[in-house]
Amino acid sequence: MDNTDLLPIGEIASRAGLAPSALRYYERRGLISAVRTSGGQRRYPRNMLRRLAFIRAAQNVGLSLQEISTALGTLPAQRTPTTADWARLSRSWRNRLDEQIAGLTALRDGLTSCIGCGCLSLRRCRLSNPNDKAASYGAGARYLPHALRRSIDAESGQQRSRNARSSTNGLA
Amino acid sequence: MDNTDLLPIGEIASRAGLAPSALRYYERRGLISAVRTSGGQRRYPRNMLRRLAFIRAAQNVGLSLQEISTALGTLPAQRTPTTADWARLSRSWRNRLDEQIAGLTALRDGLTSCIGCGCLSLRRCRLSNPNDKAASYGAGARYLPHALRRSIDAESGQQRSRNARSSTNGLA
DNA sequence: CCTTGACCTGAAGTTAGGTTCAAGTTACAT
């Protein structure tokens, strides 16, 4: 029951439902660490499973490894995190999930009315472009979860350079 | 009002809220096409905006370009798609969104109870690994939208090759 | 005619989150 039992990477990976390569990758990214045997092999304490579980749960909520890394950084450095520590970290997920759910619900409802009226991609449709006015579209999409969002006000920007304002009409 | 007014790529892109490079990319992927001027420049009819709106809406629902491409392939080849055509395509999105919403809701509710009991990553938590048994985790995750899912039963597989069965216990 | 902004192509680069490979080393059961 003492934590002197250290597990090799394959064992930990298997129990966490991850590939060993993923654990090495996480280590490179600074999300986890391991002690080493004299021969250089990684050994993990059992509570690493908690950390890995947290990482997976966070990913499922839609957080990037970057965000997860930041969150993990707020854990106490020298003592083993308590359940309260983990709970604190996961508390903020709720809002995120609420937002995601709200966004998808809005999208669904918009879609439903579109199907009802057959207006998809015609004027007055929340899901799509008005007939001739640019990009007022996407009103619903703003509520979408980050991982689901594409091409709307993303930092990879779709009309940020030249040709943003083309000619006949602007951004409406 | 006749569709002899053909728009250049910058114009169409701007109105659709996309980058010209995205349109060229879609063309390479076979999602759209364009007529060309004698000089080889692309010209798009106005109703291309519908198609682009569809593509964006579909992406927002979480479909990949591959899936969208398949869907577009079911449109009538020689006539201009009607609103009914577009509505048919988008009808199936509803189920998808319903599933996504249900999945996120389940995840949120699981999270809420986890926060309540402080059990995150301990036994009996729907969001995380049981203390010592591998990967029964993910039950909730299966309901997650494709774009949000990672590392659970994805085709990029996390323990599919060797070391799937490590030692002390299997997949539970 | 001439300028200039928009357009063309193919190839390469980008980000995220890993996986796969090659070549070599370690750990442990027998």
Next chain:
DNA sequence: ATGTAACTTGAACCTAACTTCAGGTCAAGG
């Protein structure tokens, strides 16, 4: 002592959905 499964590393590769770049062409106003 030894066989072999599991481990090590760095580098290259992977998918998706694009963007960026280089080098060159087109279109339209004046």
